[in-house]
Amino acid sequence: MMETGQVRDFAVGIEDSAIEDLRRRLAHARLPEKETVEDWDQGIPLAYVEELTAYWRDEYDMRRVGTVLSQWPNHLIAIDGLDIHFLHIRSPEADATPLVMTHGWPGSVLEFADVIGPLTDPVAHGGKAEDAFHLVLPSLPGYGFSGKPEAPGWSVLKIAMAWRALMAALGYERFCAQGGDWGSAVTIAIGALAGENIDGDPCRGIHSNMVWVTPPDEVMANPTEEEQAGLDRIAWYRTKDHGYSTQQSTRPQTLGYALADSPVGQMAWIVEKFHGWSDCGGHPENVYSRDRLLDNVMLYWLTNSAASSARLYWESFNSGEMPQIHMPMGGSIFPKDILTPSRRWAEKTFRNIVYWNRLEQGGHFAAMERAELFVEELRAWQRAATG
Template identity: 45%
Template structure:
């Protein structure tokens, strides 16, 4: 295994973009189901509008330029190609911070917080809050794809992240993430508790098995009860995609890898369910170009299957309680996300908990200022 770190630049051949355009032009659309609303999946009328924008107005080359404005690299860790952004702060006392995305996200999630976190002085903040950022693509996702072998559990990913930080010369560092990143980041603390300064997550890390016993439910606050209700609704109404991705990812991959519209619909279904407020379509909450750039990272490297395989083919039971690393942990609980402190405290040393009155599952995309403020505040006392 080589420890070499290679510079990386995104340079998508024009023929790949021409192929995408041709596929979009030739989309075979299904007939809309009765009502054509979100109850049966992504509405045909809404998706047609998104695809028309993708065909005629979206500019991949502009997105490529924005991504390439940040230093990018690849390295091989544990037999897997890992792509990452490494953005150093101009502040000499900056803290190294590892940011981990989730599914159906990518490194694109963090583009709007890179500047404020690395250079707070230029964004109206205190320069003492500056971070050096390391933002890897999860194994099997985007330019870290395809996945080379099985077994990429959150603990194995965490061990790879610790090795990555070692190669970059960072002895002490923080970790932050949401979704899969909220599962990986505490594991980074468990893998190297003597090196991780603190762990910050948006969303919960440990969840109850449902239904929750009535006696326990009676002791909960209204907000906690609402989180339990949404967990129950998720398990009853939304768990199907995990069942498919964790059991038949290869079968799913044929459709998603061959049809850009099919892939976009698969991803957008979750952006609609998990953004806040739910009745508002996701492109009214998150910029359309951001949504499409995120989808492009799945399309261009043909990684929807390996991303699904790594993202949800994880061992362990829902509600399992991992060991507490003792690393100081902060949680930002956005309004439409699920986080219940009493359960997170079973496996984490919670030193900061913020209940927000807005935002959904995609904190960095929906509420970048709120997330930036909470990350700064959490790590301020740990520097």
């Protein structure tokens, strides 16, 4: 059993000195020369970095991130000695389904800003009372306002155990779990902890918008057109987009020195992924506003969490083969995500798929990019998972 402390209220505060320091750094940023190509093939283009830097320095509201987060109840709870920050938004519907929803990297709880209202109060947003969720949105260890582990051990599996302890501490005897990116890995681990004892487990079902599975032999040998597209996406990721992951899973501390010292570096490191992993037609601002992009960057910058967030890769990569999952599971496949497996592909790991859908739009940060589609997916999965 994991030890849990008392739930404490938390107020998001931004010091004047932090804003002054950030403005000074942005004003004196030293940038490299222009890339030698006319697209994003070598990384985020200089011209766009200059635009974002100028906007961040001169026009962006440096306190926006605090204003956004303070719309909802913020809390801290110590779990095994580490403070975990979380949002807890109860539905007006008393019988709502408790749901712990987990973000990934380079995201944050801010990804869920546009779906909190529709998920917790569906009647006010075109849904039905039975679609309602009580939401628990924790920040991963080392991310945002959660504590930074001071010793190894906070792997995906330990986080899954912590989230179970969190839900119990909040009084939820039964709950569901959802996530994408690292949040998907945590969610899958929550399901794996139940083993085959589904009826006796407090978790009733899991959902992922990035289904974390390895293609089985039969897919590799004879892929369908849909599966070949998924394999091609993995091949692109491995050959053109995987460098960040290798660095964060092997030398997160070394990377941290650069990103902790340079807000422009931190911004570029993050925003590049909102381009490459989104269904944005070539530019992230086709689907995200500059303010929303910078809100997320600000959360990393203000909490100095470049290294601590990257350590999750070091903790969890190559941690062993995934077991079979017997928990009722749902998958929503957005076409521009990193992993876009078929149902056949997923069935080798997930033995009880109750909902599966492949969408025509959207990418990795689905809740932030396509909020309406994301909400409808969770509602459809909930109906299938809970009957």
